[in-house]
Amino acid sequence: MSLERIRVVLIETSHPGNIGAAARAMKTMGLGHLRLVRPRYFPHADATAMASGADDLLTRAEVYDSLPEAIGDCVAVAGASARLRTHHWPTYDARDSVRRLLAVGDGPLAVVFGRERTGLSNEELDHCQWLLNVPANPDYASLNLAMAVQVVSYELRMATLGEGAVDSPQPEPAPAAELERFYAHLETVMVATGFLNPDNPRHLMRRMRLMFNRATPDQNEVNILRGLLTSVERLQSSADEDR
């Protein structure tokens, strides 16, 4: 599983609660490897509280003295950056970044997140192959650390799942012949009730067909509709008898 290759590296995180929330965000998306560079407080009760069931990631977290040590074994390194820097570093959005990352051959892959207030220093960016930017509202780019980790982890999961991430219950449309019997039945009833002019049924029937075709009813739904039509017919014939 390629998510196994990912290392999330947090540099000098000030608030231990953010470390815990980041661990939780990672685990919800199937990431397991957290590395911390000079965390201000770690371990810490706030980190454990915010991890909320993802404390196994905290227990296994590796703590380093410097970024080069933390990424020493990594074959590709992307640095998360909230700012769009005008110079030097190639920058890709989160989606593009994770694709590039996962396309790199064997070995661990790092995504590096900087300090809550000041992000990554230029010296740290020198260790990154490119910058990863989560496109945010330019008027309010206040994406906090754990939220950024959540979005990037989500993109990593989406990239490994590929298309069709969700197995939607597949409707099993009724066969065309069943639908035709239904349309015939519907037309009969519509004529019988006087709703449809039998001399010119085309336009209205076409509208009905369009609508039901869009709904792609399954066999059970066709049965329900036909049962309804039959009950209308019964009503009709009992009304005829009463006359």
Add this chain to the structure above:
Amino acid sequence: MSLERIRVVLIETSHPGNIGAAARAMKTMGLGHLRLVRPRYFPHADATAMASGADDLLTRAEVYDSLPEAIGDCVAVAGASARLRTHHWPTYDARDSVRRLLAVGDGPLAVVFGRERTGLSNEELDHCQWLLNVPANPDYASLNLAMAVQVVSYELRMATLGEGAVDSPQPEPAPAAELERFYAHLETVMVATGFLNPDNPRHLMRRMRLMFNRATPDQNEVNILRGLLTSVERLQSSADEDR
């Protein structure tokens, strides 16, 4: 701007801090319209604290007594669901869902989020055209409310930005002729230093070309490299003089 059309609807949120964090998550991605159905506590100091600069969304938030009222003006409604239900409701992942949502013609569009613990009831799902699922780790699908709002808001923003969300500083590669002069210069110096066998330079030069071509150096970088080569030549000739 199509993000203007989006209404985020939170149903019976228990913790006001989650309302604030959701507002912040929305605003970072450029969403502005929050609707609350029977919030347990609202307004509340925790909501304002967690909104952290997105309190304008809280001030403008609309509070409703029921989901049908909250979505009354909406032309499409997607219901966020953590569980993958086996029956009835068509389900699309967050990315697919937001595309479908934004493809619906004029009018407000709703994404509905249920209670922190129990999500949306079946009666509430009856008001949704489809379910939106954020694909999560099946062993730990503990995506909290604000994190789910963050991911969906992010997908909405990405869908409206389209490709090329990030304006990466474009490298301006040096013209091929400049690169050729550099390669010639490099070969000369490599031969002069004795590193390259002049009778069979091909293989090593090809490797050098491959590497520098991957780097697509710009004119400034080519100038630096050639300056370096020139300084090596000077060293070489002074060494020759010393002999």
